[in-house]
Amino acid sequence: AQSVTQPDIHITVSEGASLELRCNYSYGATPYLFWYVQSPGQGLQLLLKYFSGDTLVQGIKGFEAEFKRSQSSFNLRKPSVHWSDAAEYFCAVGAGGGYQKVTFGTGTKLQVIP
Amino acid sequence: EAGVAQSPRYKIIEKRQSVAFWCNPISGHATLYWYQQILGQGPKLLIQFQNNGVVDDSQLPKDRFSAERLKGVDSTLKIQPAKLEDSAVYLCASSVAHSKNIQYFGAGTRLSVL
Numbered sequence: 001a002q003s004v005t006q007p008d009i010h011i012t013v014s015e016g017a018s019l020e021l022r023c024n025y026s027y028g029a030t031p032y033l034f035w036y037v038q039s040p041g042q043g044l045q046l047l048l049k050y051f052s053g054d055t056l057v058q059g060i061k062g063f064e065a066e067f068k069r070s071q072s073s074f075n076l077r078k079p080s081v082h083w084s085d086a087a088e089y090f091c092a093v094g095a096g097g098g099y100q101k102v103t104f105g106t107g108t109k110l111q112v113i114p
Numbered sequence: 115e116a117g118v119a120q121s122p123r124y125k126i127i128e129k130r131q132s133v134a135f136w137c138n139p140i141s142g143h144a145t146l147y148w149y150q151q152i153l154g155q156g157p158k159l160l161i162q163f164q165n166n167g168v169v170d171d172s173q174l175p176k177d178r179f180s181a182e183r184l185k186g187v188d189s190t191l192k193i194q195p196a197k198l199e200d201s202a203v204y205l206c207a208s209s210v211a212h213s214k215n216i217q218y219f220g221a222g223t224r225l226s227v228l
Contacts, residue, residue, distance in 0.1 A: 004156075032215050043118070043205055043219030044157070090156050094215035101170060102215050104156035 002027040002093045004105035012111040013081050021076040021108050023091030032094035033074040034102070035065055039087045047089075050074065061085070086112045116140065118220035120206050126226045132194035135223045139188070139208030145169075146183055147217060148191050149205040157205055163189065164211065193225075201227045 003026045013019055025031055032051055036044040048059025055067040065076045074091060088109045094102040119138040127133050139146050144165050149157035160179065161171040165186040174181070178197070183189040193200055203224050207217040 034215070036219075041221070041224075043207075043221045044217075045219070046216060049216065092156075101159065101162070102217065104158075106154075106156045 002031065002095060002101075002103045004091050004093050004103055006089075006091055006105035006108050008108045009106070010109045010111065012113060014113050015083050016080050019076075019078045019081045019085070019110070021089050021091075021110070023074045023076065023105060024072050025074060025091070025093040026072065027093055027095070030069075032102075033065075033067060034092040034094065035059065035063070035074075035076050036090045036092060036104075037061075037087050038090065038107075044090060047076070081110075081112055083112045083114065086110055118206055118208055118218055120204075120220035120223055122223055123221065124224050124226075126228065127196055128228050129198055130195040132192065133196055133225060134190055134192045135204050135206075135225075137189045137191070137206030137220060139206070140218055142210065143208035143218070144186070144211035145209045146189050147207040147209075148181055148189070149207065151203040151205055151222070153202070160191070196225075196227045198227050201225055 005024045034049045035047040038044045047063050048057050050057050050067045058064050063078050067074050088107045090107045091105040092102050121136050146163045148160045151157045160174045161181045162169045163183040166183045181191045203222040205222045207219045209217045
């Protein structure tokens, strides 16, 4: 069964600073990987996804993530954080094939200080 | 394109009462998911439909939870009777069949069981 670990429950960064959110996954084959963002009182919005090919993927709102098979990681990065990025971020791993199960991590809450 | 619609947004009930949530997925999306998100945790899949058939309900507490998706479009999730530990946000998501797991989420229903 697939699983996802987000080791950081809460991260605080200053506005304008760089950001990296960690994600480690466990899956027997090549996974489908996702990052979602959830603002308070809202559903989850897809930031970016990795299926295959180029291991550095670009997403919306200036985010990017890098797939590293050797480390089973898919860390999310942003070079300069804006106050509006304060939210909760979820990494997820999906199984391929006709049965599209997705497993979510426990999330990392991002606080941005001015 | 309209997103995933959920209602109500908020619900407060007493334990042992019943409650129902409604979800209308994005038009044309064959796959519909119900997730439970407890405060501080990631979404946990309760049930997944492909058209009007159940693909996965392994984590659905079937003694109290039920769900249906009549005609393969909108869906209802019911809890009867509710327990205190059912307090959570219930998220509905939908995806195009065989779309590599890209799911689109509604804003959710926040349930408080007193």
